[in-house]
Amino acid sequence: DRAAIPALDAHSFPILQQEAHPGKRLVYLDSAATSQKPQCVLDALLRFYTRDNANVHRGAYALSARATDAFEAARAAVAGFLNARNSVEVVFTRNATEAINTVAYAWGLMGGRLRAGDEILLTVMEHHANLVPWQMIAARTGAVLRHVPLDPHTQLLDMEAFRRLLTDRTKLVALPHVSNVLGSVQPVAEVVRLAHAAGALVLVDACQSVPHMPVDVQALDCDWLVASGHKMCAPSGIGILYGKERVLTDEMQPFLGGGEMIENVYWHRSTYAGLPHKFEAGTPATADAVALAEAVRYLSKDLGGMPRVHQFERQMARYLYESLSQFREVTVHGPSWEAAGADGRAALCAFTIRDVHPNDISAIVDLEGIAIRSGHHCAQPLHRDVLKVPGSARASAYVYNSSEDIDALVRALHGAVEMLGAQLTLVPL
Numbered sequence: 001d002r003a004a005i006p007a008l009d010a011h012s013f014p015i016l017q018q019e020a021h022p023g024k025r026l027v028y029l030d031s032a033a034t035s036q037k038p039q040c041v042l043d044a045l046l047r048f049y050t051r052d053n054a055n056v057h058r059g060a061y062a063l064s065a066r067a068t069d070a071f072e073a074a075r076a077a078v079a080g081f082l083n084a085r086n087s088v089e090v091v092f093t094r095n096a097t098e099a100i101n102t103v104a105y106a107w108g109l110m111g112g113r114l115r116a117g118d119e120i121l122l123t124v125m126e127h128h129a130n131l132v133p134w135q136m137i138a139a140r141t142g143a144v145l146r147h148v149p150l151d152p153h154t155q156l157l158d159m160e161a162f163r164r165l166l167t168d169r170t171k172l173v174a175l176p177h178v179s180n181v182l183g184s185v186q187p188v189a190e191v192v193r194l195a196h197a198a199g200a201l202v203l204v205d206a207c208q209s210v211p212h213m214p215v216d217v218q219a220l221d222c223d224w225l226v227a228s229g230h231k232m233c234a235p236s237g238i239g240i241l242y243g244k245e246r247v248l249t250d251e252m253q254p255f256l257g258g259g260e261m262i263e264n265v266y267w268h269r270s271t272y273a274g275l276p277h278k279f280e281a282g283t284p285a286t287a288d289a290v291a292l293a294e295a296v297r298y299l300s301k302d303l304g305g306m307p308r309v310h311q312f313e314r315q316m317a318r319y320l321y322e323s324l325s326q327f328r329e330v331t332v333h334g335p336s337w338e339a340a341g342a343d344g345r346a347a348l349c350a351f352t353i354r355d356v357h358p359n360d361i362s363a364i365v366d367l368e369g370i371a372i373r374s375g376h377h378c379a380q381p382l383h384r385d386v387l388k389v390p391g392s393a394r395a396s397a398y399v400y401n402s403s404e405d406i407d408a409l410v411r412a413l414h415g416a417v418e419m420l421g422a423q424l425t426l427v428p429l
């Protein structure tokens with residue numbers, strides 16, 4: 001009885017035009033892991049290699065100048081997309097993981113900003129990418145990790161606990177904008193305000209927000225923000241590190257040395273290039289950056305802009321959440337729709353089904369052509385110690401999905417559970 005939600009754009013994605021198995025349409029519900037790519041992005045990649053490929057920032061010939069211009073235009077496009085003040089605040093990396101490691105090493109270690117006894121304040125919902133690098137830096141510097149818990153009743157970030165854990169020892173706060181397991185949106189602007197008042201800098205892991213909603217780094221006032229191109233319609237191999245110009249300039253020292261990042265090199269020492277090149281050692285992923293700019297153009301223009309994408313995803317978030325939580329045997333992890341409030345949940349649900357292993361769920365629904373993820377989604381501590389389940393299944397939607405895809409998932413879940421000798425019953429209204 002709920003209104004159907006058509007996809008924003010399913011036709012531009014050639015990979016979705018195939019069958020997953022004979023007679024079974026591919027229903028792709030794993031965009032939190034990686035997104036599919038529209039034809040225009042595939043074309044941009046091919047066009048660059050067909051017409052414009054040369055190494056950047058090196059040659060004096062026209063082709064190299066064209067490649068360099070395209071690469072730097074891509075940086076400007078990303079800066080505009082995030083509303084950065086200046087495009088030198090955008091550093092290209094391989095992925096979000098490398099962006100976080102760059103901050104950990106270049107700021108915490110090479111920049112000497114972390115000392116024994118300093119505290120790094122994370123949350124219990126961190127992806128391993130925003131946990132393991134800090135463990136490594138803590139081991140080298142003697143800094144200490146702390147983790148903000150969830151409110152046990154709502155599964156929202158416990159802001160009271162955050163206030164308590166934030167002290168004059170806290171040098172850094174790092175948190176996900178949107179959790180890739182709980183689907184919850186964190187109050188990042190509030191976290192930044194409190195952290196800055198306590199003298200700490202803030203890194204926002206925006207992997208699950210930048211592809212799905214407007215993100216404005218100046219409005220958030222965060223010191224760093226990271227995202228991965230491959231989750232926002234761009235190729236894999238290109239990631240984004242945004243950093244405030246002052247922080248990138250004054251508080252960080254490069255940790256990868258080599259070509260592109262230098263000014264003058266002598267036998268025993270070197271001077272470094274200015275921003276952003278000093279953090280981009282070696283030949284960059286030029287074509288992938290150019291294709292990322294095309295993805296940004298696609299989201300901003302062809303799809304009508306991020307407010308429209310977000311509006312669509314809010315409907316999908318609700319449809320997905322309600323579709324899964326109508327069954328007594330299904331637990332959707334993370335805050336309830338009511339607890340999360342308006343705009344509080346992304347179009348992503350990690351769930352478990354009583355007496356059924358999540359791997360079995362995803363393997364059986366795959367027979368119906370439905371791609372969902374199962375496992376710990378790179379958040380082992382969250383699953384083990386907070387949710388207290390060995391893993392979960394996760395369905396996540398993007399601009400090419402429709403409510404029909406979610407209906408197909410629910411039908412397949414019924415089939416899977418029956419195959420395993422259990423059943424799904426409706427929660428009485």
Ligand code: PMP
Binds near residue numbers: 095097127178180208
């Ligand atoms: N943080 C979050 C919240 C993520 O969802 C992911 C990707 N699963 C990452 C970090 C790491 O992204 P990548 O593997 O592209 O570096």
